[in-house]
Amino acid sequence: MPDPHLDMIQSVVPQTPEGCGECLRLNTAWVHLRLCLTCGQVGCCDSSPLRHARAHAHAVGHPIVQSFEPGENWRWCYVDETLV
Template sequence: MTSVYMDPHVVEIRPVRPRSSGCEECVRMGTPWLHLRLCLTCGHVGCCDSSPMRHARAHAQAIGHPIVQSFEPGENWRWCYVHEDYV
């Protein structure tokens, strides 16, 4: 029998519109980013963990919105910061 794990945080996913076309904090601060992540609870756009400032993770920890989706063209994966796993 195969077990399929369902992350309990998927209930926090909402239909969102990106609030920015770049990392919101990096744009304000004038700092660079590598890749972007879209918060699936509120639409915040933040930079990835490979970026110097890691604003997507900081948003998830400060606000409590656990799931992001890649905001890179051609990518559609989702990540839960609480469980450190793909959703």
């Protein structure tokens, strides 16, 4: 069965293509980047110290991200904890 959150995917432009917006603001490091497919927020992954992508997804209800790493093209749903 397809993920029910797929209809929240929009055509987005990365808000901070240079990195995690929150980490840049706080001057903290990240490991990998994730792109919110609802609004274009760029956040750091769950392996990063502050996990901004997950925090964004839960705070504003934007469940699906795509890897923002070169050469990667997978998507993750934070609500269903699965690849989509």
